[in-house]
Amino acid sequence: MLETHIDQTLTAFFAGDRRAAARLMTAVENGGPAAEAVLEALYPKLTGAPRLGVTGPPGVGKSTLVDALARHHRGLDRRVGVVAVDPTSPFTGGAVLGDRVRMNDLATDPGVFIRSMATRGSLGGLARTSKEVVDVLEAFGHDLLIIETVGVGQTEMDIAGTADTTVVVLSPESGDSIQAMKAGLMEAADVLVVNKADRPGADQMVRTLEADLHMRPAADWTPPVIRTVASSGDGLADLTAAVDAHHRYLTGSGDLERRRHARVRVEILAVLRDRLWRRAQRDLTDHVPGWTEKVLAGEATPYTAARAMLAALIDDDPEDDE
Amino acid sequence: MDRAIRVLVAKAGLDGHDRGAKVVARALRDAGMEVIYTGLRQSPEMIAEAAVQEDVDAVGLSLLSGAHMTIFPEVLRLLREKGGDDILLTGGGCIGDEDMVELREQGVGELFGPGASTREIVDYIRDEVGRRRQLQENS
Ligand SMILES: Nc1nc2c(ncn2[C@@H]2O[C@H](COP(=O)(O)OP(=O)(O)O)[C@@H](O)[C@H]2O)c(=O)[nH]1
Ligand SMILES: [Mg+2]
Numbered sequence: 001m002l003e004t005h006i007d008q009t010l011t012a013f014f015a016g017d018r019r020a021a022a023r024l025m026t027a028v029e030n031g032g033p034a035a036e037a038v039l040e041a042l043y044p045k046l047t048g049a050p051r052l053g054v055t056g057p058p059g060v061g062k063s064t065l066v067d068a069l070a071r072h073h074r075g076l077d078r079r080v081g082v083v084a085v086d087p088t089s090p091f092t093g094g095a096v097l098g099d100r101v102r103m104n105d106l107a108t109d110p111g112v113f114i115r116s117m118a119t120r121g122s123l124g125g126l127a128r129t130s131k132e133v134v135d136v137l138e139a140f141g142h143d144l145l146i147i148e149t150v151g152v153g154q155t156e157m158d159i160a161g162t163a164d165t166t167v168v169v170l171s172p173e174s175g176d177s178i179q180a181m182k183a184g185l186m187e188a189a190d191v192l193v194v195n196k197a198d199r200p201g202a203d204q205m206v207r208t209l210e211a212d213l214h215m216r217p218a219a220d221w222t223p224p225v226i227r228t229v230a231s232s233g234d235g236l237a238d239l240t241a242a243v244d245a246h247h248r249y250l251t252g253s254g255d256l257e258r259r260r261h262a263r264v265r266v267e268i269l270a271v272l273r274d275r276l277w278r279r280a281q282r283d284l285t286d287h288v289p290g291w292t293e294k295v296l297a298g299e300a301t302p303y304t305a306a307r308a309m310l311a312a313l314i315d316d317d318p319e320d321d322e
Numbered sequence: 323m324d325r326a327i328r329v330l331v332a333k334a335g336l337d338g339h340d341r342g343a344k345v346v347a348r349a350l351r352d353a354g355m356e357v358i359y360t361g362l363r364q365s366p367e368m369i370a371e372a373a374v375q376e377d378v379d380a381v382g383l384s385l386l387s388g389a390h391m392t393i394f395p396e397v398l399r400l401l402r403e404k405g406g407d408d409i410l411l412t413g414g415g416c417i418g419d420e421d422m423v424e425l426r427e428q429g430v431g432e433l434f435g436p437g438a439s440t441r442e443i444v445d446y447i448r449d450e451v452g453r454r455r456q457l458q459e460n461s
Contacts, residue, residue, distance in 0.1 A: 094351035101361035
Protein backbone atom coordinates (compact mmCIF):
# COMPACT_ATOMS: atom_id res chain seq x y z
CA MET A 1 0.00 0.00 0.00
CA LEU A 2 1.27 3.47 -0.85
CA GLU A 3 1.84 6.01 1.88
CA THR A 4 -0.89 8.39 0.76
CA HIS A 5 -3.28 5.46 0.65
CA ILE A 6 -2.31 4.48 4.18
CA ASP A 7 -3.29 7.87 5.58
CA GLN A 8 -6.62 7.85 3.79
CA THR A 9 -7.30 4.30 4.83
CA LEU A 10 -6.43 5.05 8.46
CA THR A 11 -8.81 8.01 8.48
CA ALA A 12 -11.61 5.82 7.10
CA PHE A 13 -10.71 3.08 9.61
CA PHE A 14 -11.03 5.45 12.56
CA ALA A 15 -14.42 6.49 11.19
CA GLY A 16 -15.51 2.84 11.39
CA ASP A 17 -15.20 1.84 7.73
CA ARG A 18 -15.07 -1.96 7.42
CA ARG A 19 -13.48 -1.95 3.99
CA ALA A 20 -10.68 0.21 5.40
CA ALA A 21 -10.24 -2.20 8.30
CA ALA A 22 -9.91 -5.10 5.87
CA ARG A 23 -7.35 -3.20 3.79
CA LEU A 24 -5.25 -2.43 6.85
CA MET A 25 -5.27 -6.12 7.73
CA THR A 26 -3.92 -6.89 4.28
CA ALA A 27 -1.20 -4.26 4.67
CA VAL A 28 -0.25 -5.70 8.04
CA GLU A 29 -0.30 -9.25 6.71
CA ASN A 30 1.95 -8.38 3.80
CA GLY A 31 4.51 -6.82 6.13
CA GLY A 32 7.20 -4.26 5.45
CA PRO A 33 7.24 -0.52 6.13
CA ALA A 34 3.52 -0.10 5.35
CA ALA A 35 2.68 -2.65 8.04
CA GLU A 36 4.78 -0.86 10.59
CA ALA A 37 3.24 2.51 9.79
CA VAL A 38 -0.25 1.06 10.21
CA LEU A 39 0.52 -0.70 13.48
CA GLU A 40 2.18 2.37 14.92
CA ALA A 41 -0.87 4.50 14.11
CA LEU A 42 -3.20 1.92 15.69
CA TYR A 43 -1.19 1.28 18.81
CA PRO A 44 -2.81 3.99 20.96
CA LYS A 45 -6.24 2.52 20.12
CA LEU A 46 -5.50 -0.90 21.58
CA THR A 47 -7.92 -1.54 24.41
CA GLY A 48 -6.59 -4.69 26.01
CA ALA A 49 -9.80 -6.56 25.11
CA PRO A 50 -9.64 -10.27 26.03
CA ARG A 51 -8.05 -12.60 23.49
CA LEU A 52 -9.26 -16.15 23.31
CA GLY A 53 -7.28 -18.80 21.46
CA VAL A 54 -9.07 -21.90 20.15
CA THR A 55 -6.82 -24.67 18.93
CA GLY A 56 -6.83 -28.41 18.32
CA PRO A 57 -6.59 -31.02 15.55
CA PRO A 58 -8.52 -30.59 12.28
CA GLY A 59 -12.19 -31.57 12.29
CA VAL A 60 -12.81 -31.55 16.04
CA GLY A 61 -15.31 -28.69 15.70
CA LYS A 62 -13.23 -25.59 16.46
CA SER A 63 -14.94 -23.36 13.90
CA THR A 64 -18.38 -24.56 14.98
CA LEU A 65 -17.42 -23.76 18.56
CA VAL A 66 -16.07 -20.33 17.63
CA ASP A 67 -19.36 -19.63 15.89
CA ALA A 68 -21.30 -20.65 19.01
CA LEU A 69 -19.02 -18.62 21.29
CA ALA A 70 -19.29 -15.55 19.09
CA ARG A 71 -23.08 -15.80 19.05
CA HIS A 72 -23.11 -16.13 22.83
CA HIS A 73 -21.15 -12.89 23.18
CA ARG A 74 -23.28 -11.14 20.56
CA GLY A 75 -26.22 -11.99 22.78
CA LEU A 76 -24.47 -9.94 25.46
CA ASP A 77 -24.03 -7.14 22.93
CA ARG A 78 -20.27 -7.54 22.67
CA ARG A 79 -18.57 -6.94 19.34
CA VAL A 80 -16.50 -9.95 18.31
CA GLY A 81 -13.50 -10.14 16.01
CA VAL A 82 -12.39 -13.53 14.71
CA VAL A 83 -9.13 -14.53 13.03
CA ALA A 84 -9.19 -18.07 11.62
CA VAL A 85 -5.86 -19.49 10.51
CA ASP A 86 -5.42 -22.51 8.24
CA PRO A 87 -2.23 -23.99 6.82
CA THR A 88 -0.70 -22.91 3.55
CA SER A 89 0.16 -25.82 1.27
CA PRO A 90 3.94 -26.18 1.35
CA PHE A 91 3.85 -27.39 -2.25
CA THR A 92 1.88 -24.66 -3.98
CA GLY A 93 1.87 -21.75 -1.53
CA GLY A 94 -1.90 -21.71 -1.86
CA ALA A 95 -4.54 -22.49 0.76
CA VAL A 96 -8.21 -23.25 1.09
CA LEU A 97 -9.51 -21.35 4.11
CA GLY A 98 -12.80 -22.97 5.00
CA ASP A 99 -13.61 -21.87 8.53
CA ARG A 100 -16.34 -19.47 7.40
CA VAL A 101 -18.44 -22.43 6.31
CA ARG A 102 -19.27 -22.98 10.01
CA MET A 103 -19.79 -19.29 10.75
CA ASN A 104 -22.53 -18.43 8.30
CA ASP A 105 -24.83 -17.19 11.05
CA LEU A 106 -22.35 -14.42 11.74
CA ALA A 107 -21.76 -13.50 8.12
CA THR A 108 -23.93 -10.42 7.98
CA ASP A 109 -23.82 -9.35 11.62
CA PRO A 110 -22.33 -5.84 11.75
CA GLY A 111 -21.00 -6.60 15.23
CA VAL A 112 -18.78 -9.40 13.93
CA PHE A 113 -15.71 -9.27 11.71
CA ILE A 114 -14.13 -12.52 10.50
CA ARG A 115 -10.79 -12.70 8.80
CA SER A 116 -9.28 -15.88 7.37
CA MET A 117 -5.52 -16.20 7.20
CA ALA A 118 -3.10 -18.70 5.69
CA THR A 119 0.03 -19.61 7.65
CA ARG A 120 2.23 -18.57 4.69
CA GLY A 121 5.31 -20.58 5.54
CA SER A 122 5.16 -19.97 9.25
CA LEU A 123 5.81 -23.29 10.98
CA GLY A 124 3.37 -22.96 13.85
CA GLY A 125 -0.39 -23.08 13.50
CA LEU A 126 -0.29 -19.32 13.72
CA ALA A 127 0.59 -17.10 10.79
CA ARG A 128 3.53 -14.81 11.40
CA THR A 129 1.27 -11.77 11.44
CA SER A 130 -1.84 -13.21 13.13
CA LYS A 131 -1.20 -11.19 16.26
CA GLU A 132 -0.96 -8.00 14.25
CA VAL A 133 -4.19 -8.71 12.39
CA VAL A 134 -5.82 -9.23 15.79
CA ASP A 135 -4.38 -5.84 16.81
CA VAL A 136 -6.24 -4.24 13.89
CA LEU A 137 -9.48 -5.94 14.97
CA GLU A 138 -8.94 -4.79 18.54
CA ALA A 139 -8.24 -1.20 17.52
CA PHE A 140 -11.41 -1.32 15.43
CA GLY A 141 -13.36 -1.60 18.69
CA HIS A 142 -14.06 -5.30 19.15
CA ASP A 143 -14.71 -6.32 22.75
CA LEU A 144 -13.54 -9.90 22.33
CA LEU A 145 -10.98 -11.37 19.95
CA ILE A 146 -11.04 -15.05 19.04
CA ILE A 147 -8.17 -16.74 17.21
CA GLU A 148 -8.70 -20.19 15.71
CA THR A 149 -5.64 -22.20 14.73
CA VAL A 150 -4.93 -25.80 13.85
CA GLY A 151 -2.88 -27.43 16.59
CA VAL A 152 -1.41 -30.90 16.59
CA GLY A 153 0.72 -30.85 19.67
CA GLN A 154 3.86 -29.06 18.60
CA THR A 155 3.42 -25.40 18.10
CA GLU A 156 0.50 -24.52 20.31
CA MET A 157 2.73 -22.47 22.55
CA ASP A 158 2.62 -19.88 19.76
CA ILE A 159 -1.03 -19.30 20.33
CA ALA A 160 -0.57 -19.42 24.08
CA GLY A 161 1.81 -16.50 23.62
CA THR A 162 -0.81 -14.51 21.73
CA ALA A 163 -4.02 -15.33 23.57
CA ASP A 164 -4.90 -14.59 27.20
CA THR A 165 -6.79 -17.84 27.45
CA THR A 166 -6.12 -20.86 25.25
CA VAL A 167 -8.91 -23.38 24.74
CA VAL A 168 -7.71 -26.72 23.41
CA VAL A 169 -10.47 -28.66 21.65
CA LEU A 170 -10.48 -32.42 21.17
CA SER A 171 -13.19 -34.83 20.10
CA PRO A 172 -13.82 -38.50 20.85
CA GLU A 173 -13.02 -39.36 17.25
CA SER A 174 -9.55 -37.96 17.57
CA GLY A 175 -9.03 -40.51 20.36
CA ASP A 176 -6.08 -42.63 19.30
CA SER A 177 -4.30 -40.11 17.17
CA ILE A 178 -4.40 -37.78 20.15
CA GLN A 179 -1.90 -39.81 22.12
CA ALA A 180 1.06 -38.45 20.20
CA MET A 181 -0.09 -34.87 20.37
CA LYS A 182 -1.44 -34.90 23.87
CA ALA A 183 1.52 -33.62 25.81
CA GLY A 184 1.97 -30.54 23.64
CA LEU A 185 -1.72 -29.77 23.46
CA MET A 186 -2.27 -30.15 27.17
CA GLU A 187 0.66 -27.96 28.01
CA ALA A 188 -0.86 -25.15 26.00
CA ALA A 189 -4.36 -25.53 27.44
CA ASP A 190 -5.94 -23.19 29.96
CA VAL A 191 -9.26 -24.88 29.29
CA LEU A 192 -9.74 -28.32 27.72
CA VAL A 193 -12.84 -29.08 25.67
CA VAL A 194 -14.10 -32.47 24.60
CA ASN A 195 -16.40 -31.47 21.76
CA LYS A 196 -18.82 -33.79 19.96
CA ALA A 197 -19.92 -35.03 23.35
CA ASP A 198 -22.93 -36.45 21.52
CA ARG A 199 -20.61 -39.09 20.04
CA PRO A 200 -19.60 -42.32 21.76
CA GLY A 201 -16.37 -42.24 23.71
CA ALA A 202 -16.72 -38.72 25.07
CA ASP A 203 -17.04 -39.77 28.71
CA GLN A 204 -14.05 -42.02 28.42
CA MET A 205 -12.03 -39.21 26.93
CA VAL A 206 -12.99 -36.77 29.67
CA ARG A 207 -11.94 -39.30 32.30
CA THR A 208 -8.59 -39.94 30.62
CA LEU A 209 -7.86 -36.24 30.32
CA GLU A 210 -8.78 -35.62 33.94
CA ALA A 211 -6.54 -38.47 35.01
CA ASP A 212 -3.69 -37.02 32.95
CA LEU A 213 -4.19 -33.62 34.52
CA HIS A 214 -4.12 -35.22 37.91
CA MET A 215 -0.64 -36.52 37.25
CA ARG A 216 0.73 -33.08 36.68
CA PRO A 217 2.49 -31.22 39.46
CA ALA A 218 0.11 -29.04 41.45
CA ALA A 219 -0.35 -25.58 39.99
CA ASP A 220 -2.42 -22.51 40.79
CA TRP A 221 -4.59 -23.16 37.77
CA THR A 222 -5.67 -26.61 36.66
CA PRO A 223 -7.40 -26.64 33.27
CA PRO A 224 -11.01 -27.76 33.64
CA VAL A 225 -12.27 -30.35 31.16
CA ILE A 226 -15.54 -29.24 29.55
CA ARG A 227 -17.89 -31.32 27.40
CA THR A 228 -19.59 -29.53 24.54
CA VAL A 229 -21.75 -30.19 21.53
CA ALA A 230 -20.82 -27.19 19.44
CA SER A 231 -23.46 -27.90 16.82
CA SER A 232 -26.31 -27.73 19.36
CA GLY A 233 -24.84 -25.35 21.90
CA ASP A 234 -24.81 -27.91 24.72
CA GLY A 235 -22.11 -27.17 27.27
CA LEU A 236 -21.49 -23.71 25.93
CA ALA A 237 -22.50 -22.05 29.19
CA ASP A 238 -19.98 -24.27 31.01
CA LEU A 239 -17.30 -23.31 28.53
CA THR A 240 -17.87 -19.56 28.82
CA ALA A 241 -17.97 -19.91 32.61
CA ALA A 242 -14.60 -21.70 32.52
CA VAL A 243 -13.11 -19.04 30.28
CA ASP A 244 -14.40 -16.30 32.56
CA ALA A 245 -12.99 -18.12 35.58
CA HIS A 246 -9.62 -18.36 33.89
CA HIS A 247 -9.73 -14.66 33.13
CA ARG A 248 -10.47 -13.89 36.77
CA TYR A 249 -7.60 -16.15 37.79
CA LEU A 250 -5.27 -14.35 35.37
CA THR A 251 -6.23 -10.95 36.68
CA GLY A 252 -6.16 -11.95 40.34
CA SER A 253 -2.83 -13.75 40.23
CA GLY A 254 -1.01 -11.08 38.25
CA ASP A 255 -0.48 -13.59 35.46
CA LEU A 256 -2.29 -11.40 32.97
CA GLU A 257 0.18 -8.61 33.70
CA ARG A 258 3.07 -10.99 33.29
CA ARG A 259 1.75 -12.41 30.03
CA ARG A 260 1.18 -8.96 28.57
CA HIS A 261 4.57 -7.86 29.80
CA ALA A 262 6.17 -10.78 28.00
CA ARG A 263 4.16 -10.04 24.89
CA VAL A 264 5.32 -6.43 24.71
CA ARG A 265 8.89 -7.57 25.17
CA VAL A 266 8.59 -10.01 22.27
CA GLU A 267 6.95 -7.29 20.22
CA ILE A 268 9.76 -4.79 20.76
CA LEU A 269 12.34 -7.40 19.86
CA ALA A 270 10.42 -8.36 16.73
CA VAL A 271 10.16 -4.77 15.52
CA LEU A 272 13.82 -4.23 16.29
CA ARG A 273 14.83 -7.35 14.42
CA ASP A 274 12.71 -6.36 11.44
CA ARG A 275 14.16 -2.87 11.32
CA LEU A 276 17.74 -3.98 11.75
CA TRP A 277 17.31 -6.59 9.08
CA ARG A 278 15.74 -4.18 6.62
CA ARG A 279 18.52 -1.70 7.24
CA ALA A 280 21.18 -4.33 6.88
CA GLN A 281 19.65 -5.43 3.61
CA ARG A 282 19.52 -1.87 2.36
CA ASP A 283 22.98 -0.80 3.46
CA LEU A 284 25.10 -3.89 3.52
CA THR A 285 23.98 -6.16 0.71
CA ASP A 286 26.32 -4.41 -1.73
CA HIS A 287 29.30 -5.11 0.51
CA VAL A 288 28.74 -8.84 0.78
CA PRO A 289 30.36 -9.80 -2.55
CA GLY A 290 33.53 -7.83 -1.70
CA TRP A 291 33.87 -9.46 1.69
CA THR A 292 33.18 -12.85 0.16
CA GLU A 293 36.17 -12.38 -2.13
CA LYS A 294 38.34 -11.33 0.80
CA VAL A 295 37.35 -14.35 2.84
CA LEU A 296 38.06 -16.64 -0.11
CA ALA A 297 41.41 -14.95 -0.63
CA GLY A 298 42.30 -15.58 2.99
CA GLU A 299 42.34 -11.84 3.82
CA ALA A 300 39.41 -12.07 6.20
CA THR A 301 37.19 -14.56 7.99
CA PRO A 302 33.38 -14.57 7.96
CA TYR A 303 33.62 -13.27 11.51
CA THR A 304 35.84 -10.28 10.84
CA ALA A 305 33.66 -9.54 7.80
CA ALA A 306 30.46 -9.59 9.81
CA ARG A 307 32.04 -7.50 12.57
CA ALA A 308 33.25 -4.86 10.14
CA MET A 309 29.89 -4.66 8.40
CA LEU A 310 28.02 -4.43 11.70
CA ALA A 311 30.34 -1.65 12.85
CA ALA A 312 29.62 0.24 9.65
CA LEU A 313 25.89 -0.16 10.18
CA ILE A 314 25.98 1.10 13.76
CA ASP A 315 28.25 4.05 12.96
CA ASP A 316 25.75 5.24 10.38
CA ASP A 317 23.90 8.31 11.48
CA PRO A 318 20.54 7.00 12.73
CA GLU A 319 18.90 10.21 11.46
CA ASP A 320 19.55 8.85 8.00
CA ASP A 321 17.16 6.03 8.64
CA GLU A 322 14.01 5.79 6.47
CA MET B 323 4.89 -6.85 -4.85
CA ASP B 324 4.18 -10.51 -5.36
CA ARG B 325 1.55 -11.00 -2.70
CA ALA B 326 -0.86 -13.93 -2.78
CA ILE B 327 -4.05 -13.55 -4.78
CA ARG B 328 -7.08 -13.98 -2.51
CA VAL B 329 -10.32 -15.31 -3.94
CA LEU B 330 -13.70 -15.85 -2.31
CA VAL B 331 -15.45 -18.93 -3.68
CA ALA B 332 -19.14 -19.24 -2.87
CA LYS B 333 -22.13 -21.22 -3.96
CA ALA B 334 -25.17 -18.99 -4.28
CA GLY B 335 -28.79 -20.03 -4.41
CA LEU B 336 -30.77 -22.65 -2.56
CA ASP B 337 -30.14 -25.59 -4.83
CA GLY B 338 -27.94 -28.57 -4.77
CA HIS B 339 -24.39 -29.36 -3.91
CA ASP B 340 -21.09 -27.52 -4.04
CA ARG B 341 -18.92 -30.08 -5.77
CA GLY B 342 -18.13 -27.77 -8.68
CA ALA B 343 -17.25 -24.89 -6.38
CA LYS B 344 -14.94 -27.13 -4.36
CA VAL B 345 -13.15 -28.33 -7.47
CA VAL B 346 -12.53 -24.73 -8.52
CA ALA B 347 -11.42 -23.84 -4.99
CA ARG B 348 -8.81 -26.59 -5.04
CA ALA B 349 -7.59 -25.65 -8.50
CA LEU B 350 -7.09 -22.06 -7.36
CA ARG B 351 -5.22 -23.26 -4.28
CA ASP B 352 -3.01 -25.47 -6.43
CA ALA B 353 -2.22 -22.38 -8.49
CA GLY B 354 -0.89 -20.74 -5.31
CA MET B 355 -3.92 -18.63 -4.41
CA GLU B 356 -5.55 -18.20 -1.02
CA VAL B 357 -9.14 -19.31 -1.36
CA ILE B 358 -11.75 -18.32 1.18
CA TYR B 359 -14.45 -20.91 0.89
CA THR B 360 -17.84 -20.03 2.37
CA GLY B 361 -19.97 -22.98 1.37
CA LEU B 362 -23.55 -23.46 0.27
CA ARG B 363 -26.62 -21.24 0.17
CA GLN B 364 -24.86 -17.89 0.29
CA SER B 365 -27.02 -14.81 -0.08
CA PRO B 366 -25.69 -11.82 -2.02
CA GLU B 367 -25.34 -9.92 1.26
CA MET B 368 -23.26 -12.72 2.80
CA ILE B 369 -21.06 -12.91 -0.27
CA ALA B 370 -20.40 -9.19 -0.55
CA GLU B 371 -19.78 -8.76 3.16
CA ALA B 372 -17.35 -11.70 3.28
CA ALA B 373 -15.54 -10.37 0.20
CA VAL B 374 -15.02 -7.04 1.96
CA GLN B 375 -13.92 -8.52 5.30
CA GLU B 376 -11.49 -10.87 3.60
CA ASP B 377 -10.20 -8.14 1.27
CA VAL B 378 -10.22 -10.51 -1.67
CA ASP B 379 -9.08 -9.66 -5.18
CA ALA B 380 -11.85 -11.69 -6.77
CA VAL B 381 -15.15 -13.40 -6.04
CA GLY B 382 -15.96 -16.63 -7.86
CA LEU B 383 -19.66 -17.44 -7.71
CA SER B 384 -21.08 -20.78 -8.63
CA LEU B 385 -24.78 -21.07 -9.29
CA LEU B 386 -26.98 -23.51 -11.09
CA SER B 387 -30.44 -22.30 -10.34
CA GLY B 388 -30.96 -19.91 -13.21
CA ALA B 389 -31.15 -16.98 -10.81
CA HIS B 390 -28.00 -15.49 -12.29
CA MET B 391 -29.75 -12.40 -13.67
CA THR B 392 -30.72 -11.39 -10.15
CA ILE B 393 -27.81 -12.72 -8.10
CA PHE B 394 -24.84 -11.38 -10.07
CA PRO B 395 -26.20 -7.81 -10.34
CA GLU B 396 -27.17 -7.85 -6.68
CA VAL B 397 -23.69 -8.97 -5.54
CA LEU B 398 -22.17 -6.33 -7.79
CA ARG B 399 -24.41 -3.63 -6.35
CA LEU B 400 -23.62 -4.66 -2.76
CA LEU B 401 -19.88 -4.82 -3.47
CA ARG B 402 -20.03 -1.26 -4.81
CA GLU B 403 -22.13 -0.10 -1.89
CA LYS B 404 -19.54 -1.52 0.53
CA GLY B 405 -16.62 0.11 -1.28
CA GLY B 406 -15.48 -3.05 -3.03
CA ASP B 407 -15.87 -1.76 -6.58
CA ASP B 408 -12.36 -2.91 -7.46
CA ILE B 409 -13.12 -6.55 -6.64
CA LEU B 410 -13.43 -8.79 -9.68
CA LEU B 411 -16.75 -10.65 -9.79
CA THR B 412 -16.65 -13.78 -11.89
CA GLY B 413 -18.30 -17.17 -11.82
CA GLY B 414 -20.04 -19.90 -13.63
CA GLY B 415 -23.26 -21.76 -14.21
CA CYS B 416 -25.71 -22.40 -17.02
CA ILE B 417 -25.83 -18.91 -18.40
CA GLY B 418 -26.96 -18.16 -21.96
CA ASP B 419 -24.85 -16.02 -24.28
CA GLU B 420 -27.26 -13.10 -24.22
CA ASP B 421 -27.32 -13.02 -20.45
CA MET B 422 -23.54 -13.23 -20.34
CA VAL B 423 -23.25 -10.18 -22.55
CA GLU B 424 -25.68 -8.24 -20.44
CA LEU B 425 -23.95 -9.16 -17.18
CA ARG B 426 -20.59 -8.21 -18.64
CA GLU B 427 -22.01 -4.85 -19.62
CA GLN B 428 -23.08 -4.32 -16.04
CA GLY B 429 -19.50 -4.90 -14.89
CA VAL B 430 -19.33 -8.61 -14.16
CA GLY B 431 -16.13 -10.30 -15.40
CA GLU B 432 -15.83 -13.38 -17.58
CA LEU B 433 -18.43 -16.09 -16.89
CA PHE B 434 -17.81 -19.76 -17.45
CA GLY B 435 -20.20 -22.43 -18.67
CA PRO B 436 -20.35 -25.97 -17.31
CA GLY B 437 -17.84 -27.11 -19.94
CA ALA B 438 -15.07 -24.74 -18.89
CA SER B 439 -11.86 -26.27 -17.57
CA THR B 440 -10.50 -25.26 -14.19
CA ARG B 441 -7.36 -24.26 -16.07
CA GLU B 442 -9.26 -21.58 -17.99
CA ILE B 443 -10.77 -20.24 -14.78
CA VAL B 444 -7.45 -20.17 -12.95
CA ASP B 445 -5.69 -18.44 -15.84
CA TYR B 446 -8.42 -15.87 -16.21
CA ILE B 447 -8.44 -14.94 -12.52
CA ARG B 448 -4.66 -14.72 -12.35
CA ASP B 449 -4.41 -12.55 -15.47
CA GLU B 450 -7.33 -10.29 -14.67
CA VAL B 451 -6.29 -9.73 -11.04
CA GLY B 452 -2.73 -9.06 -12.23
CA ARG B 453 -4.01 -6.51 -14.73
CA ARG B 454 -6.12 -4.75 -12.12
CA ARG B 455 -3.29 -4.62 -9.60
CA GLN B 456 -1.07 -3.12 -12.25
CA LEU B 457 -3.66 -0.46 -13.00
CA GLN B 458 -3.97 0.37 -9.31
CA GLU B 459 -0.26 0.71 -8.85
CA ASN B 460 -0.01 3.08 -11.78
CA SER B 461 -2.93 5.22 -10.68
N1 LIG C 1 -21.74 -34.60 16.06
C1 LIG C 1 -21.12 -33.42 16.18
N2 LIG C 1 -20.58 -32.86 15.10
C2 LIG C 1 -19.96 -31.66 15.25
C3 LIG C 1 -19.91 -30.99 16.50
N3 LIG C 1 -19.23 -29.84 16.35
C4 LIG C 1 -18.86 -29.78 15.04
N4 LIG C 1 -19.31 -30.87 14.38
C5 LIG C 1 -19.08 -31.19 12.96
O1 LIG C 1 -17.73 -31.52 12.76
C6 LIG C 1 -17.28 -31.12 11.48
C7 LIG C 1 -16.03 -30.26 11.57
O2 LIG C 1 -16.34 -29.06 12.25
P1 LIG C 1 -15.43 -27.76 12.16
O3 LIG C 1 -16.03 -26.77 13.09
O4 LIG C 1 -15.23 -27.35 10.76
O5 LIG C 1 -14.04 -28.34 12.75
P2 LIG C 1 -12.59 -27.66 12.81
O6 LIG C 1 -11.81 -28.22 11.66
O7 LIG C 1 -12.01 -28.09 14.11
O8 LIG C 1 -12.77 -26.18 12.72
C8 LIG C 1 -18.46 -30.39 10.86
O9 LIG C 1 -19.13 -31.27 10.00
C9 LIG C 1 -19.32 -30.01 12.03
O10 LIG C 1 -20.68 -29.88 11.71
C10 LIG C 1 -20.53 -31.63 17.64
O11 LIG C 1 -20.51 -31.12 18.74
N5 LIG C 1 -21.12 -32.84 17.42
MG1 LIG D 1 -11.90 -24.73 11.43
